[in-house]
Amino acid sequence: MLNKDCHHDCNQSYCPFAQDNNNANRYVCLKCGTEREINRYSSGFGSFLMLLLSLFIAFQLLVTYERQNNQPQQESPISSQS
Known part of the structure; x- marks a missing residue:
């Protein structure tokens, strides 16, 4: 901005x-x-690139976590009691 006193x-x-x-x-x-x-x-x-990288990593972690929880878990064989 210009000085108001500028002549x-x-x-x-x-x-x-x-x-x-x-x-x-x-x-x-x-x-x-x-x-x-x-x-x-x-x-x-x-900063924008760091934000994008952080969002990408968070998304990848979320997808990996969901895949692990949605896989059917193998049940361990129950030993018969004699």
Whole structure:
């Protein structure tokens, strides 16, 4: 957002931004001093992949558990009492 005290005729789409030498993600307008952070938030793609992987593993465990419970269990032979 632009400073309300900005006396220059620039806006965010036409500000002459310059990159900060110490921070590659920070840009500052040379006229009005407006700051922009390009990569303010870390990429959520890695988190999304972890979520998908976790859901896949949980689904596989659930399917395996259901298969084990639905198989007919072999009954052990009952020894006759004499």
